[in-house]
Structure formats: C-alpha cells, structure tokens
Amino acid sequence: MKKTVLFGALTVAGLVAGAASAATLDDVKARGKLNCGVTTGLAGFAAPDANGVWEGFDVAVCRAVAAAVFGDPTAVEFVPTTGETRFTALASGEIDMLARNTTWTFSRDTDLGFDFVGVNYYDGQGFMVPKSLGVSSAKDLDGATVCIQTGTTTELNLADFFRANNISYQPVPIQTNAEAQQQYLAGACDVYTTDASGLAATRATFEAPGDHVLLPEIISKEPLGPLVRHGDNDWGDIVRWTFNALVTAEELGVTSANVAELAAAPTNNPEVNRLLGTEGELGAMIGLDATWAVAAISASGNYGEIFEKNIGENTPIGLARGLNALWTDGGLIYSPPFR
Amino acid sequence: MSDKNVSFVRTKMLPQSEPPIGQRGVVKWIRENLFSSWLNAILTLVSIWLVWFVVSHLTPWFANSVWAAESLSQCREIRDATIGNGVPSACFAVITDRWQQLLFGFYPNTEYWRPVLALVLFVVGILPALFTAIPRKFLIGTAVTPFVLFWLLWGGSVWTTAAGALGFVIGYYAFKLLTDRAGLIVGVGGAVGISFAYWLFAAGPLGDALHSILPIGIQYVESKNFGGFTLSVVIGVSGIILSLPLGILLALGRKSDMFIVNKLSTGFIEVIRGVPLIVWLFTASLILNYFLPPGTNFDLMLRVIIMVTLFSAAYIAEVVRGGLAALPKGQYEAADSLGLDYWKSMRLIILPQALKISIPGIVNTFIGLFKDTTLVVFIGLFDPIGLTNAIRASTNWNGIYWELYVFIGLMFFVFCYSMGRYSLYLEKKLQREHR
Known part of the structure; x- marks a missing residue:
C-alpha cells in the first residue's frame, strides 16, 4: 500500500515536472546554457582536446544552437553519453539535444519518441581489407573473418548482406573501434566493417594506409543527425532551422569570414537578408533575436566550413564530401528555403 | 712403549672433501x-x-620509445629518422602530452595543486586512525579531514562546507541529548531528522550569510570536470571510507536477534550483492533520472559514489560477518558476563577481534572496489579508461593504444600494491600484539 502511494507520488511528481518543462527554450534560457549530448570521443566528430575544450563536427552543431539562442557559442555544457545512455539522457531531460552520430531510424523516431531535426552526415556501412588480400568487391569475401562491433546495426546489416549474396563469413566480435584497429592490424580478421567515415578515419591512422583498401560497396544507409525530444516542437524548430541556416549559408556563400560584413547592411540578395535578419522577421517567428543565424554561422562557420575543418580532406580524417556535398554539387545536403 | 705413540685411530679429522661437481x-x-x-x-x-x-x-618496443612528439604521425617520423623504418617503438609522447589529463581530467590547470594536496592531506589525516602509536587526540584531525578534502576538491566558499559540517556536530549533540532522555532509537531517529532538517533549510542560508560577512573561498570546480585518476581516487576512497562503517553495521544487523533489523540487513546485502555493479551504475545514471523531476541537479558523481558505497558495503558486511562467526562463543558470553551493554561489548571486545581476522578480506574488497571504479566509463564519466577513448578521438593521437594502457596499468598497480603492502603490515603488527 505504502509502496503504491510512493510510486504514485513519484509519477505525479514526474508528470508535473514534465509539464513544467514543456518549453525547453525557456528552461535553456533560464539555465544560461545549453546541455548538449555528445559522444565520449569519436575522431573528427566530438572529442575534448588537451584543455578539455570540445571540438568536432557534431560539437559544432551544439555550438551553433547555443550561439543562436544566447549569441555565445561557449554557452554549452557538453554531456558525454555512451551508446547505452544517450537516449535515456535525452528522454529524461538531462540534455536538451543530442548530437552524437546517431542514425535516424523509424523506431528511434517513433517508438523511442524523438524528433530527428535533419541529417548532418550521410554515412553508410563499408568494408576495409588489406590490399594483399587481392579482393576488389565485397561479394568476393566468401568465408572471410570479419571484425564487427557487437550490438550495433552494423552487425545486422552485415548478416543481411552476406545472406542476400548467399556467401558465408566468420564474425570476430569486438567492442570498440580502437580494439577493432588492433585486431585488424594483428591479422585476427581479414575484413573490418563499420561506417565508411569510421573506416576512413581508422585507415588514416595506420602506419601504411596505402596497404589497405576500402571496398566500393556501401551496404546500408546511415543518416546521422541531431535529435530532440518529442513534444516540444518549438524547440525542435530552433534546432532544425539553426542547422538549416548553416546549410543555407554555404549555399549562399555566407562564411564565418564575411558574415559580419554581410549582416551589417542589407545586401542585394533578399534570401541572404532574410537569413541574416536584415530583412523580415524570421528570428521572431522562432522566439530568437533577429541575428540568431548570424551568431550561429559565426560560431564555427557554415556547413562546408565545419566539414572541412573537422573531417574534410585536409584533415587527418580526410573524408571527401561525397553524398554530403550540397545538392547543387550533386550531394544530398539540402535546406528548405528561408522565407 | 714406543707403539703407544702409534695411534690406530686418527687423532685429527681429515678436512672435508668437496662434494662431487x-x-x-x-x-x-x-x-x-x-x-x-x-x-x-x-x-x-x-x-x-x-x-x-x-x-x-x-624490449625493443620499450627501448625505442619516443617521448617527445606532438602526434602519432610525428612519433613515427621521429622513429623513422632516428631508429629506423618500421622498427617497433612505443610512442610514449602521448603520455608526455596528456599525462595531466590522465591524472586530473578536466580540472582547471591552475588548480592542479588542490587534488594533490588533498591526497597528501588524506594520507596524513588517516594516519592517526591507522597507527596506534600516534596520540589519540590527533583523531580529531582525522574527523575534520573529510570536510577539508571536500572543500579542497570542489572548492567554493569555505563557509558552505563549514555550514554543512556543522550538521554533523548538531546531529551528534542531538543524538547524545535524546539518547540520554529517550533511549537509543529515538536518539538515532531524532539526530538524523534534525540533521537533515538543518541541511535542507538552514545550512544553505547560513553558509551564504557567513560568506557575505567574510568571503573566503577558492574557485568552484564542477563534478563534470573531475576525470582521470582524480575521479577514480575520489570515487574509490569515498566508497572505501563510507562503506566500512556501513558494512560493519550491516554485519552486526545480520547477526542481530531483532527480527526486522535482521531481515532488513539480510535483504539489503543479498539484493545489492546479487546484482552486478554495472547494473547499479546504470540504475544510478539512467533510472533515477526518470524518477527525479527534469532539471533536478543530482550530481552524477554523487550518485555513483552512493551506489559504489552501497555495493561495497554489502561485500564488507559479509567479510566482517565471517570475522564475527570465527570468534568463539565464549567471547560473546564473557562480554555479557562483564555486564557490558550490546554496543560496549561489540566496541570493546567483539569487533576488535573480528575486524582483525577480517583485514585481508576487507583490503581485498577495497582493492577490488578501487579497480571497479573503471566501470564508470560505461555511464560516460571520464575515468582513465574513458579518457583513453577521448584522447584517441583527437586527430593527433588517433590509433594509439598500448602506451595509454601501460601507463594506466602502472598507476593502478602502484595504488593497489601499496594498499596490499599496508594490509600485510597491519596484519603482522596485530598478530604480534596478540601473542
């Protein structure tokens, strides 16, 4: 009896608290900083440097949102989450948004009760093999031993792919990417499979990257993107359009270098004007300042700049834009218009 | 007779010949x-x-170590230039570059002296409790140490900590007064109630008021900035210190004749011990979030310390119960026949003997607990193992592996070995006293 009362009280407390926190934007503003969930460390996407300052491709999204809300890209509290804790942290309100290379799937969007606000990186599962193996297609991998992270969607994709092609494989279960590198280099497996971005980053750290090749097959769709909780659409809009602002900025040629100059006075391009708040009232429509997008773009640049700085071809990660080029360049990165 | 001089027995031994080769x-x-x-x-x-x-x-891997470089690729260049292409060589430059992070996590650079001083103070503060040769009055220092350590590690106003510490003093005197007047149960309940009421309603304002009169304080460091060995040691040491008294109480509870106390203790021990630590850590980090209203700032590190303490207390309780069971019944009866009440007989006769027997088991549990603190990596805290992942995720050090684990293993060995040696010393000393 007492227990029932206790649980009842807890539930009510939870509901009251849930209702009270419906407006995430107000909570964030009252707190003075954004709680952003990131990974505990993934090369190029999110990692603390020697001084504990977070950097990376996903981190830049958090910083842009913080800049849009507060005008200050450092007003973020980065909450490191693991694969197990990330969804609970978001659902329970410990973090306001999650930017942690999370694949947008049906069940995560619907059953888990989250809203993916966009895709900041189109990834897919690939294969890496030593050149000496003499394999040029994943379909030649019959009977190969494969290093695979357990409990991930990559494991399921792999099984599907081999079954569909009617070939067999021997799985070597591993826990982390670092462990996989060691196993693969030690020859414990012929093939290492994970997201293609991860493979490229891994290969870049090898002593002789040229001795290993990425096979052409990409066997899954892994659209990675930031997400928020269901139920607060206003907050979802802010995160979604902050990200869209970064994409549109690249499309319109607004960079961190020229954004201040372009925002100083209306230009002769009306879309730039609307984006940068020198024309129209877009900021007010989502409850932010007129210069919200200026702040977001100044934080770490437009989408292209963020890409080049963290994971682009001039970094050790060395990823080509590929699918992640703007739609005007043959990629999939596309933002609805600012109007 | 001349043949008297001829002895037929040797008078002198032959020198021993060497054994065969x-x-x-x-x-x-x-x-x-x-x-x-x-x-x-x-x-x-x-x-x-x-x-x-x-x-x-x-040997070549260690001998060819590179100690000064800025990234893994630079390490390889230096090796190729000085030692030779493809020769096995450790890149300990990652330790030179990041050792501060491995030791202190994200603790502010200028404040590194605080965890170090805290460790020194901890060792000094615990000495009177460990070495009976030191005069007993120094035990007061030991009692004050935890609060000083708390203030040193987290910082903030000195008055906030002092106001918090005052709660224990209030609780102590409330316990004394109430026990004299109304008995033990009322005493314990009243003391706990009064202390908590004080902490909830009076401690905060009191600390603020004192701070506004005389502001003394050091930079406040948030729990999320704790990392590396600082995090491991803080969690480990708090767990060790808090779990010992709790474990002893639980052991006594399980041996108690009182029905409710006995069943509660047994249930607690079996439930906590029957579930893996990692599950309790997930409970602390995930499930509690659903029950607490969003925005509640219940420090994750505090939650972990509580869970680790409860977990280790259950183990300590069983170790101590083993010690209690090993004592001959005559000891209990002797204590009773002297007319001592329960607590006195336990404190003066039973526990000193039982704990002495349990020392190896207790230290064993502590060493295990200290190493188990690395499990917090699964709930996203940056202990040394978690930091290896973060360090590898920086583009400079992506691909480095063994060097970090060698360093971490060495550090853990130093801590655990010292604990083990201390326990051996303690055992020998106590055995001598027994004779």
Missing part, C-alpha cells in the same frame, strides 16, 4: 630445481623460451 653449487641447484625429471626439464625449457619470447619482443 654434480652435487654442489650452481649445478646442483639447477639440477634439483630446474631439471629434476624429464617433465621438469621440458617445462623449464618451455618457460625459458616463453620468457625470452616476451622479453625479446617487448
């Missing part, structure tokens, strides 16, 4: 210890080969 010195030792039979000979050869194999592979 096969029966002395190194040869004998080798024959007896390494090649006493065919089987042993084979085992010896295999062992020698194994040792040679490991050493010959590891």
